[in-house]
Amino acid sequence: MKQETIKPSELILTPEGKIYHLDLAPSQLATTIITVGDPDRVAEVSKYFDTIETTAQHREFKTHTGTYKGKRISVISTGIGPDNIDIVFNELDALVNIDFEKRQVKKKLTSLDIIRIGTSGGLTPEVEIDSFLISAIGIGLDNVMHYYDQTDKIFNRDFAQSFIDHTQWNPNNSVPYAVEADKALFKKFSSEKTYSGITITNVGFYGPQGRVLRAKLKDANLNEKLTSFRYKKKKITNLEMETATMYGMAKLLGHRAVSMNAIIANRASGSFSKDASKTIEALIQYTLGKITE
């Protein structure tokens, strides 16, 4: 049967044949990808590369592709939030799995390794500031994944339901979902230097993470409920804004993802790292070391 072609309104390419938001051609992407939130963090990673063959930037999506100790890696900024993960993961997948000339899905699919190096806030006192945490599970409080089919196969329903029950989750918010990290990558990046954690992916930094500056919260006890939640004796450890969506999109599209978190805030003690950039730098060095181990 002849395969349908993907229309120009769906697979959007620039006149140079590059994908719309990332502004990258297929040849400019490595199959090992580091994602960071902050565009300025891209150079903080690529400064360790032996060579840089590609630099690109469109909006908040900045890419450097090069080699580190001979291994080809792309480092890409996603900006903040789950909605950007939808864009980045669909475009990364298109770059390897869609033939841009024919506008058709390739017969042989490629699986990418995608490693987030991000910052995060610890929820409980034991998640110490300036520590490294790998997300074993992401709990998504966003709604990106709910627009996709076949998520039944990738969500841990039992986990999500116990979270919904415990928090008496407001049904007017999106329905929480739980997705696991890629097991092999999780193991590869774990060591005595990392905590294993359960990470909440929020849709915002202030209200959605229970922060109050001036605007009052609808549920002032939300973070307390997150803190007292247990699933098979495991606690929620940290809050950030991309991990669960990354895990969901990666599993949906056949890629492997893991999220490395530099813990820069502790919500239980109300404190913030005295030198967050030093912790992020150390996590970058740790992660690059693990990639090439």
Ligand SMILES: O=P(O)(O)O[C@H]1O[C@H](CO)[C@@H](O)[C@H]1O
């Ligand atoms: O430091 P990054 O990777 O951006 O990650 C965290 O920091 C941002 C909020 O300040 C959110 O993107 C959150 O997930």
Ligand SMILES: O=c1cc[nH]c(=O)[nH]1
């Ligand atoms: O508390 C924090 C710190 C970093 N990023 C977040 O999303 N939350």
